[in-house]
């Protein structure tokens with residue numbers, strides 16, 4: 001059964017033009033005028049864009065004594081409802097657990113996915129087993145990205161020597177290092193002081209994680225990555241202090257990318273001073289929301305290209321789960337939702353305001369992500385041969401965001417009451433129409449795992465595992481920046 005998307009305007013990261021798109025077997029097979037097919041999708045008045053890719057989600061993740069509430073079922077349905085057709089989730093080994101063992105858990109959970117997906121691997125501890133298994137993860141499993149937590153002391157945090165050893169291993173495998181850049185030691189100290197002074201409410205979370213802890217960690221990660229010769233991707237870049245470090249590194253020719261979240265772009269720190277404890281706790285995430293100056297810096301980064309992608313870090317907890325932190329902000333599960341809202345919120349606050357062009361919108365919501373993560377042009381493109389992951393975007397369609405109507409399993413929405421203009425008319429996942437005018441027709445299990453091979457290693461192979469290695473002069477990885 002062939003399908004054709006007719007009468008729309010194709011918008012990719014580099015082009016805007018009128019043409020029909022012919023789909024067969026889940027792929028784009030032809031682009032041009034007057035194409036015919038078995039069924040027709042009318043895109044009159046709409047933009048035909050690559051489906052969004054969210055490079056940062058935590059679905060059904062064990063974290064802070066509980067599990068994030070959206071799983072691969074509700075999470076990927078929420079994604080499709082908002083025009084996102086691929087998510088990249090974090091496989092998270094508990095400290096001491098093998099990487100391959102953790103991946104089995106993620107393989108099991110993800111069988112429910114309604115859209116395509118991939119994994120990043122988290123490095124939560126360091127040892128011979130992790131060193132050895134990294135090779136299988138990269139070469140056999142097609143996972144080329146590994147996240148290191150510089151925060152969450154006593155839980156997921158890795159030390160600098162571990163990070164340096166891991167980064168070197170990734171360099172030789174041609175993989176990319178990811179960091180959650182916050183100085184966990186300083187956060188722990190500030191948190192303890194705040195609690196001792198009686199500051200137990202959600203605003204304490206923001207006070208305990210000032211922009212400097214993020215700026216310091218970002219600078220440190222950049223320097224360690226440079227010494228190890230590995231490209232670096234800084235997740236949830238929330239402030240100028242971190243953005244400045246990324247900007248400078250890129251100017252110096254380092255392969256460093258920054259990922260602001262839609263939440264940090266559109267919500268500010270005043271949310272934590274709301275008198276309603278639930279309201280503030282629901283917005284507790286790391287890093288916390290910042291002030292307007294930091295927001296302006298993030299928008300400027302997207303405009304100039306010093307920041308590359310927009311994600312959600314979707315890690316949703318119900319109000320009941322958040323309430324485990326009543327009386328102690330350090331026990332509030334960290335994370336917010338956004339999968340369903342990233343595309344409409346970024347369009348409304350970015351494209352409709354003139355801050356971003358439509359092509360920049362596509363770049364930061366899909367094309368740049370696919371290029372960095374190495375699944376372009378299978379994903380992130382409207383091209384013959386690409387997967388038919390497509391959103392038919394209606395710039396006139398409006399709604400008010402409300403938890404009552406969302407797909408996500410949680411009982412609130414951090415964007416509650418926001419009016420958005422620009423929504424999917426259709427969302428297609430590998431040619432299958434999953435969303436038609438707000439009606440969800442997604443299929444559990446339709447989603448497939450997307451392998452993302454390394455781009456090519458240049459560093460000399462390490463002869464053997466080294467728990468801690470002395471700095472050695474190596475060139476930077478030759479992974480091409482792909483213009484992002």
Ligand code: URP
Pocket residue numbers: 058180236284285286287313315334335336
């Ligand atoms: O608060 C956050 N960001 N929760 C999710 C886990 C992480 O740090 O990415």
Ligand code: ZN
Pocket residue numbers: 180235236286
């Ligand atoms: Zn993180």
Ligand code: ZN
Pocket residue numbers: 056057058313315
């Ligand atoms: Zn995260």
Ligand code: ZN
Pocket residue numbers: 432443446
């Ligand atoms: Zn299908």
